[in-house]
Amino acid sequence: MPELPEVETTRRGIEPHIDQQRVADFVVREPRLRWLVPSEIPENIVKKRVNSVERRGKYILIRFDEGDLMVHLGMSGSLRVLPTGTEPAQHDHVDLVMENGLLVRLTDPRRFGSVLWQPKGETHKLLEKLGPEPLSDAFNVDYLFKASRNRSLAIKQFIMTSEVVVGVGNIYANESLFKAGIDPRKPAGKVSKQRYERLVVEIKSVLEYAITRGGTTLRDFLSSDGKPGYFAQELSVYGRGGEACKSCGSTLKEIRQGQRATVFCPRCQR
DNA sequence: AGTCGCGCCTGGCGGC
DNA sequence: TGCCGCCAGGCGCGAC
Incomplete structure (x- = not known):
């Protein structure tokens, strides 16, 4: 599923093909996404030029003089750049058609x-x-230490709260807590400043590394099949419940926090 | 105000 | 082989 690194990779992938280009058409085959696709989009962007392609959290912002087109990939969404006229397949819900002969297609099963x-x-x-x-x-x-004071919420759920910090989804929350050696169940307000120091470093490092990996496998946006840019074998804990910790060999424990899978090493993470 | 649990949706998978 | 039921999860929202 797309997390911040995949969204950033997607942004970088579409940017060179649509930046400064004009929109020829905006086609919605299925408006019933997470939110209904607003009907006023075409009148605002057709014939207009893209000023920039930016990102805020997991939103891709395609900016025009008139406003911003906001695209969120949810869990299963992907954007691809294709030649105009490419036949849509099932789940190809929205096309941003450009005057340069390319279109950006949103696929989201x-x-x-x-x-x-x-x-x-x-x-x-x-x-x-x-x-x-x-x-x-x-x-x-x-910032993070201050925001965490008096919070009883488990630290994993705390760092996955978008009002605290954007873009840290389930995979990278699990991974960064492992790398920082912090028990994901610990109340956010009871984690020391010293440990937050380490956590901040690990969150940044895990996301930065993933962006470099995403860039590797999602580079070709003209033919990409939109597969995620990370590989399971590079993950320390996510999806590895019951397997051996790569650091100490203990059995990784899998629990649920807020209906989401948490995997951690009971020995390395305290 | 902070925390918790629900629901949206469908491909993929385990079990029978 | 085929069918069924369940699960994954980002994230806004309503309920306490």
């Missing part, structure tokens, strides 16, 4: 993704309460 519109000068409700970008300087130990 589970339809947890979304395509939204943010008018110029407004901040979309879904972006309003988002926390800092994990790779920015604003995401640092002072």
Whole structure:
């Protein structure tokens, strides 16, 4: 599923093909995504030029003078750049058709993704309460430690809260807590500043590394099949419940926190 | 205000 | 082989 590294890789993949290009058409075959695709999109973007392709959390922002097209990939979404006229297949819900003979196609079998519109000068409700970008300087130990005080929430769920920090999904929450040696069940408010220091470093490092991997396998956006850019064998804990810890050999424990799988090493993570 | 659990959706998989 | 039921999960939202 796309997490921040995959979204960033996707952004970099489509940017060179649509930046500064004009929109020829906007085609919606299935508007029933996570949120209904707003009907006012075509009148705002057709014949208009893309100013930039940016990212905020897991949202890709395709920016115009009139406002921003917001794309979220949900769990199963992907964007591909294809020649105009390519026949749509099942689950190909939305096309952004450009005047340069290419189109950006959203494929999303589970339809947890979304395509939204943010008018110029407004901040979309879904972006309003988002926390800092994990790779920015604003995401640092002072910030995170302060935000965690008096929070009884388990630290894993705390770092997966988008108001705290954006883009840390289940996979990278599990991985970074393992690398930082922190028990995912520990209440966020009871974790020391020293340990937050390490966690911040690990979150940044795990995301940065994953971006380099995503860039490797999703490089060719003109023919990519949209497979995720990370490989299971590179993960330390995610999806490895019951297997041996790569660090100490103990059996990795799998539990559920807030209906999501948590995997950790009871010996390495305290 | 903070925390918790629900529900959206469908491909894939285990069990029979 | 085929069918059924369950699970995965991002994340907003309503309930306490």
